[in-house]
Each structure stands twice: as structure tokens, then as C-alpha cells.
Amino acid sequence: MGLEAENLRFKDYLVSLDSTSLDQMVFELEASISAKVDCTKCGNCCKSLMITVSEPEAENLAEVLNLERNNFDKQYLEKGMHGLMLINTIPCHFLAENKCTVYEHRFEGCREFPALHLPHFQKRLFTHFMHYQRCPIIFNVIEHLKNKLLFEKQDHD
Structure with missing residues (x-):
């Protein structure tokens, strides 16, 4: 199973969770991860959106x-x-x-991106997974969320 299939399964799993609890986990992960990411070393959002x-x-x-x-x-x-x-x-x-x-x-769209600090993460799953490979903050939040939720990952070979 590839990463794309794994992410589809994870998206389906996220929909089943309590929205408020999920938001809280995402807020905490985003705060921790975004503090470690220098957006000026990336700029993918400005280069591709x-x-x-x-x-x-x-x-x-x-x-x-x-x-x-x-x-x-x-x-x-x-x-x-x-x-x-x-x-x-x-x-x-x-x-x-x-x-x-x-x-x-x-x-505003630039100020808010990647919008992980906003409530209702579940309502923006399509967008977040669309930007999963574009934005290191989104990528790391999702991968850490998989670990935190003990989501069963698959080998991608």
C-alpha cells in the first residue's frame, strides 16, 4: 500500500473522531512544529498556490x-x-x-496558511491533504498526528 492509500485511510479515520479533541491535538502539534520550521527556507505556498x-x-x-x-x-x-x-x-x-x-x-489567505491553527480541521481535510507534500508544516503535523493517534502505518515500498 502506498502513502496515498495510507493518507486516504487516515483521512477516513480522522472524520470519525471528535472534532473538538482533534482540533486541540492539531493546535498543539501546529504550535510545536511551526516554531521549528522556517518558512523562508521553503516558500512553496508562494511558489505554487x-x-x-x-x-x-x-x-x-x-x-x-x-x-x-x-x-x-x-x-x-x-x-x-x-x-x-x-x-x-x-x-x-x-x-x-x-x-x-x-x-x-x-x-488573508497568506496570513492564515496553512490554517492548522483554525478550528474545524475536519472540514478542511481535503485541503490539508492536498497540501501535504507542499508544506512541511502540514506534512509534519499529519505525520505526528498519525503517531499520536497510534494510526497503523503501512510500508510504502
Whole structure:
């Protein structure tokens, strides 16, 4: 059985657990693991994810960058359906040497990623497992969670 199958079994197992208890375990693991991970040595989220931008965030960053809003939009955003706005490049325009050049003004999705500190971990299992190989924090939280819950791992050979 491969790692992908193991993770599918683990996801199914996580759904059966008490949500509040699971959140508490994830919060504790995230706090411990994220303290040991230097995101600037990785930057995979900024290098490989689509970044959504809200109207107030676009307005704020345009002002911070001293750009007219329409110029900011042309240079940095793609507008989709229902008002959805995305940064128009991957990796993100604002990533330089694995650091965010607008860190103090970064978007909510960037501030919240990998969202392991937020309640309702079970409701975001698809997202967390989608980013399992992308983010060392998510990877380590999930692997430590398997150990903590005494989940039976399989050989991946």
C-alpha cells in the first residue's frame, strides 16, 4: 500500500473522531512544529498556490505600493467570476528570495496558511491533504498526528 492509500485511510479515520479533541491535538502539534520550521527556507505556498485577494486587500495594497487602483489591478490581478480576484502569476509577484516583500500587508489567505491553527480541521481535510507534500508544516503535523493517534502505518515500498 502506498502513502496515498495510507493518507486516504487516515483521512477516513480522522472524520470519525471528535472534532473538538482533534482540533486541540492539531493546535498543539501546529504550535510545536511551526516554531521549528522556517518558512523562508521553503516558500512553496508562494511558489505554487493561486492567491485570492479581496477588494479591501487590493485597495490597501495598491495604496501601500502607491499605485492607482486600476494600475494595480492590471499589473497584479486577474478578475474572475463573482468578483473573485487572484494574483495573476505563480509564483507570487511579491515573493523575492523566499520572502514576502509586502509581508506586513499580505493577504488573508497568506496570513492564515496553512490554517492548522483554525478550528474545524475536519472540514478542511481535503485541503490539508492536498497540501501535504507542499508544506512541511502540514506534512509534519499529519505525520505526528498519525503517531499520536497510534494510526497503523503501512510500508510504502
